Amino acid sequence: MEPRSQMTAKTLLEIKEHLGHCQSLLEHLTGKHAGVMDGFASLSQILQSSYAAGEGLISDDIHKIIQAVEFAAESHRGQVRKNAAGPPYIIHLIGVANMLMLEGRVRDPDVIIAGLLHDSVEDTDTTFDDIRSAFGERVEGFVHEVTDDKLLDKAQRKELQILNAPKTSAGAAQIQLCDKYYNLCDIAQDPPPGWTQERIDGYVGWGQQVVYHLPWVNASLKHMLYDFFERYWQSKRPSSDL
Ligand code: ZN
Numbered sequence: 286m287e288p289r290s291q292m293t294a295k296t297l298l299e300i301k302e303h304l305g306h307c308q309s310l311l312e313h314l315t316g317k318h319a320g321v322m323d324g325f326a327s328l329s330q331i332l333q334s335s336y337a338a339g340e341g342l343i344s345d346d347i348h349k350i351i352q353a354v355e356f357a358a359e360s361h362r363g364q365v366r367k368n369a370a371g372p373p374y375i376i377h378l379i380g381v382a383n384m385l386m387l388e389g390r391v392r393d394p395d396v397i398i399a400g401l402l403h404d405s406v407e408d409t410d411t412t413f414d415d416i417r418s419a420f421g422e423r424v425e426g427f428v429h430e431v432t433d434d435k436l437l438d439k440a441q442r443k444e445l446q447i448l449n450a451p452k453t454s455a456g457a458a459q460i461q462l463c464d465k466y467y468n469l470c471d472i473a474q475d476p477p478p479g480w481t482q483e484r485i486d487g488y489v490g491w492g493q494q495v496v497y498h499l500p501w502v503n504a505s506l507k508h509m510l511y512d513f514f515e516r517y518w519q520s521k522r523p524s525s526d527l
Contacts, residue, residue: 293337296336296344297333297336297337299344299348300332300333300336300344300347300348300351301333303347303348303351304329304332304333304351306355307325307351307354307355307358308322308325308329310355310358310359311325311354311358311375314358314359314362314373314375315358315373315375318372318373318376320372320376321372321373321375321376321379324376324379324380324383325354325379327383327387328354328379328382328383328386331383331386331387332347332350332351332386335386335392340392341392342392342394346394349394349398349420350382350394350397350398350401352419353397353398353401353402353420354375354378354379354382354401356401356402356405356419356420357375357378357401357402357405358375360405360409360410360411361373361374361375361378361404361405361408361409364408364409366471367477368471368472368475368476368477369475369476369477369478370475374404374408377404377467377468377471378400378401378402378403378404379401380463380467381400381401381403381460381463381464381467382397382400382401384463384466384467384506385397385400385459385460385463388463388505388506388509389459389462389463389503389505389506390503390505391459391503393456395420395421395423395424395427395456396427396456396459396460398420398424399420399424399427399428399431399456399457399460400459400460400463400464402416402420402424402428403427403428403431403432403460403464405428406428406429406432407432407433407435413425413428413429416428423456426454426457427454427456427457427460430453430454430457431457431460431461431464433445433446443491446495447491447494447495447498450495450498450499450500451498451499451500453499453500455500455502458499458500458502458503459502459503459506461495461496461499462496462499462502462503462506462507462509462510463506465492465495465496465510466506466509466510466513468492469488469489469492469510469513469517470513472485472488472489473485473489473517486521489514489517493514496510496511496514
């Protein structure tokens with residue numbers, strides 16, 4: 286075996302070991318939640334195949350991405366999603382990372398890592414300093430861009446997301462698109478208990494405003510959302526319109 290392929294086999298083995306460690310942590314923290322484990326299996330697969338195919342991620346990048354899954358799982362430990370099914374919160378972060386890599390074809394490790402950490406500062410004790418020291422300034426910057434200022438009230442935060450959307454960087458915009466898609470699907474299919482239809486429609490309308498104001502950066506992600514909005518509003522038209 287020539288040295289380069291030996292190196293690949295060794296690094297692939299190290300990646301598998303790290304993924305195995307991360308899987309055990311997720312099993313432990315979520316009680317082997319089926320949705321979380323499925324999402325992680327799909328992320329593991331895309332990371333390994335992307336590395337093996339030489340799509341631009343070196344082994345250090347893969348290890349940092351797995352480390353970010355572990356970091357997110359630890360920091361969101363015990364938190365659940367707001368929808369009626371209420372799965373462990375980490376399901377959303379792994380879902381966003383999968384969407385970035387699978388639908389968005391994103392291979393920038395910092396964007397994938399920031400996708401995993403995008404709710405850390407807003408929803409946990411993690412600080413921007415923690416993110417910078419563990420993953421660097423660029424990741425911190427993306428997380429900063431997608432973090433709402435919790436000192437403002439909800440209506441102001443929502444308004445600011447629309448106003449700030451056009452100024453968003455390419456990396457943060459792609460995270461926003463995946464985050465919005467994930468949340469919109471959740472709310473349309475399995476809304477939080479007590480949400481009226483009017484409130485759901487209001488959320489979808491607001492999400493649409495944010496998405497339309499984000500820069501044109503990733504056609505497949507944008508189209509995925511445009512299709513969602515079209516289907517959503519179409520399903521609400523009276524049948525006489527059809
Ligand atoms: Zn989110």
